Amino acid sequence: MSPSFEKSGNELYEPLSLQRSFFTQSLTVVAFLLSAIALLPLLSLLSEIITQGIGQLRWEVLVSLPAPLGMKDVSNGFANAILGTLLMVFLACLFAVPLGIIAGICLAELGKNSIAANILRFSTVILSSVPSIIVGVFAYGILVLTTRKFSALAGGFALGVIMLPIIALTTEEALKLIPKEYRLASSALGASRFYTIFRTVLPAALPAVVTGILLAIARAAGETAPLLFTALSSQFWPPMLEKLGKLLQASESEAFFKTLQQLPATLVTPTPSMSVLIYSYAQSAFKEQNALAWTAALVLIGLVLITNILSRLVTNVHLKNR
Numbered sequence: 646m647s648p649s650f651e652k653s654g655n656e657l658y659e660p661l662s663l664q665r666s667f668f669t670q671s672l673t674v675v676a677f678l679l680s681a682i683a684l685l686p687l688l689s690l691l692s693e694i695i696t697q698g699i700g701q702l703r704w705e706v707l708v709s710l711p712a713p714l715g716m717k718d719v720s721n722g723f724a725n726a727i728l729g730t731l732l733m734v735f736l737a738c739l740f741a742v743p744l745g746i747i748a749g750i751c752l753a754e755l756g757k758n759s760i761a762a763n764i765l766r767f768s769t770v771i772l773s774s775v776p777s778i779i780v781g782v783f784a785y786g787i788l789v790l791t792t793r794k795f796s797a798l799a800g801g802f803a804l805g806v807i808m809l810p811i812i813a814l815t816t817e818e819a820l821k822l823i824p825k826e827y828r829l830a831s832s833a834l835g836a837s838r839f840y841t842i843f844r845t846v847l848p849a850a851l852p853a854v855v856t857g858i859l860l861a862i863a864r865a866a867g868e869t870a871p872l873l874f875t876a877l878s879s880q881f882w883p884p885m886l887e888k889l890g891k892l893l894q895a896s897e898s899e900a901f902f903k904t905l906q907q908l909p910a911t912l913v914t915p916t917p918s919m920s921v922l923i924y925s926y927a928q929s930a931f932k933e934q935n936a937l938a939w940t941a942a943l944v945l946i947g948l949v950l951i952t953n954i955l956s957r958l959v960t961n962v963h964l965k966n967r
Contacts, residue, residue: 691946698943701936707944711880711922714931721933723941727948729797729883729917730866733876736801736912737865741808742858746847748809749816749854754842766817773810780806781871789875797883797916800876807868808861815857819850855960863949869920877915878922884911919945 661669709722748765756762784803789795823846831841847854872878888904888911895901919941926938 694939694942694946697936697939698941701940702943706937706940710882721937723917723919723922723937723944725879725882726917726919726922726941727944728886729876729879730919730945730948732883732885733797733800733804733872733916733918734862734866736797737804737808738858738862740802740805741812741861745809745812745858745861746816746854748813749820750842750847752813752817753820754838754846769810769813772806773814776870777807777868778870778874781874784871785874792913794913795875795877795915796913797876797885798912800872800916800918803871803875804865804868807871808858808865811861811864812854812857815860816850816854819853819857820846822853823849852960855956859953859956862952866945866949867920869924872918872921873924876918876921878925879915879917881917883916884914887911919948 660666705720706722707727708724709720710725711723712719712721748769752762752766752769756765781803784799784806788799788802792799827845827849828841831845832838836845885908888908892901892904892908895904923938923941923945926934926941929935929938
């Protein structure tokens with residue numbers, strides 16, 4: 646071993662000089678300060694929403710319909726908007742999650758650098774940067790003009806188009822992070838490419854894929870512009886929930902199947918949502934509705950937070966049981 650190499654190797658075990666230690670600690674402090682400055686707008690926004698919205702947050706707000714203007718001693722809330730938002734986000738997930746994951750697999754595993762994959766990747770990136778109001782106009786032209794009705798189906802489709810590129814791109818990046826040795830080991834054991842992707846690579850990337858889906862849900866749940874063009878709003882319960890209630894109460898098989906056949910038609914009706922309610926209540930001239938807009942914003946953030954926590958718990962349980 647040469648003396649120079651031995652000297653450089655010993656330097657690895659020597660403590661840093663006072664000058665280098667001071668430089669490292671200074672950069673760490675600067676990084677923390679810049680991170681805190683970057684978080685200030687978020688913390689300020691959350692603080693304002695909690696301060697303004699917590700005063701009106703009561704149980705009756707979460708289980709009541711909006712009260713007519715001017716009426717007192719009547720329960721006032723936005724339960725229909727909560728259920729409408731959950732319904733449309735669910736419809737969007739049915740459309741965007743399978744397509745997004747398949748597109749991510751095609752980009753990362755099947756096509757990679759082929760011409761078709763490059764075109765698909767370019768199209769996905771362009772779609773991810775399209776303003777949400779343009780997506781709303783697109784869904785309006787595709788579904789609202791076709792059915793001649795504002796509907797939950799059109800709203801779910803618009804939200805799904807917004808979610809699709811986020812899920813596809815995060816799935817692609819998540820699959821790229823899986824080491825190549827996973828694929829080689831699976832192939833060495835005789836597994837097919839299809840089996841390797843869906844039983845080895847995709848489960849290993851599941852936490853990152855779920856994170857991408859959650860980011861997409863969080864963005865879709867807060868979108869307002871596309872829902873103004875597609876789902877519009879309503880002061881009543883989403884019709885699908887009323888039909889589901891009748892479906893559960895139907896005692897005769899004939900009534901059950903008749904109600905079941907009417908269920909798809911309930912998706913083609915105007916449906917309330919939290920984001921549209923916040924938008925309209927925030928512009929209202931009535932202080933009661935202004936206060937409810939803050940409370941609705943607080944509830945919407947809480948729903949997104951609960952979805953994140955539950956998904957993390959489910960993912961962790963899945964990984965521990967593998």
